[in-house]
Amino acid sequence: MDATFFIAAGIAVLATLRVITSYNIMHALLYLVVSLLAVAVVIYVYGAPFMAVLEIIIYAGAIMVLIIFFVMMLNLGLETSEHEKAWLRPRIWIIPGILCLILLGEMLFLIIQNRQPAGNIQVVEPKAVGMALFGPYIIAVELTGILLMAGIVGAYHLGRQQKKISHRFLENFEL
Amino acid sequence: MNMHPTTAGLLLAGILFVLGLISVLIRRNIIFMLLSVEIMLNAAGLAFVVASSHWGTADGQVMFMFILAMAAAEVSVGLALILQLYHQLRTLDSDEANRMHG
Known part of the structure; x- marks a missing residue:
């Protein structure tokens, strides 16, 4: 080695x-x-x-x-x-x-x-990797795309700040 | 040194994985725990690449690309979760988050 x-x-x-x-x-x-x-x-x-x-x-x-x-x-x-x-x-x-x-x-x-x-x-070679990726593994590539989409949506949902209550009747209403 | 290449590569991957595992067990800072999970994922990917070179096929490298994509998604969701934890508890200590509030 x-x-x-x-x-x-x-x-x-x-x-x-x-x-x-x-x-x-x-x-x-x-x-x-x-x-x-x-x-x-x-x-x-x-x-x-x-x-x-x-x-x-x-x-x-x-x-x-x-x-x-x-x-x-x-x-x-x-x-x-x-x-x-x-x-x-x-x-x-x-x-x-x-x-x-x-x-x-x-x-x-x-x-x-x-x-x-x-x-x-x-x-x-990278060519063999590409052939395998878009040949037998094409389903896995699409599932990875769905996983990335879920990651984006999840990160957006979790990282969002809590929205303040905007209705004026609810402002001094304790939750 | 006269070691078989596959043996050496798998040894390195194992050492890195165990280091990440030790870190995830002993650290209490939640960002360090996320980093340790990254180290473990990286070691798993290295093992896949070593196996790919051992067999001479592209399958292991394809798996490495999937691990990369999964690590990216995992980091984004994990950082958003840490942000929520920090906003609610004002700390990064994971022991503070051991109670559920219904």
Whole structure:
């Protein structure tokens, strides 16, 4: 098994350990992004380049940014600029930055060298994934679409603020 | 190291899954519990990709895409639920929400 796999796996486990042991949610999110990038490199090593890109775009991009926006939204009442300064001291981001740089170097090494995967890993092309997705799995794709629709409706319904009673006769009526 | 690639990948997926499971059991902050569920889903997806490369078929990667879509839907609904909890209880401690009010 490659050294690239072991480096990426070590970074993933290390970053995940920092996620579950940290008390500040922003620092935990920073390390979780590093962990997801490391898992993306592992997926790339295992011959699934399209899945690695999807992992970076959807997990490390969309979902993590959603959670970060949410956490920032909850802290609206506090002095946000001081908080931001406290969140982004160099001591905090220097270790995730170094881990990201290691991952980037590894990724560049893998792409430039362009060799066959080690052992008996078989590369599955994105074309085969697409053929399977829209061939035998077409029902599952449609069900996933319905699931996403249900997620949107559920999030809208749950996240809505309670409406105030607008009728003037009901205003001083205790519920 | 002379380890079979499938063994190594499944070991990594298992380690990540157990870390997420431990975190969901020991943390009481509800946002951390949501993050731990994300870690566990990600580990399951990694196991699917490793299995896909072991058999040389695309089925595991298709399952990984479904896991991605499900994680996105789950995060949006989960964050909306946390928002409601925070508005009602003014805290993110999950132990505060152990009573039902009929």
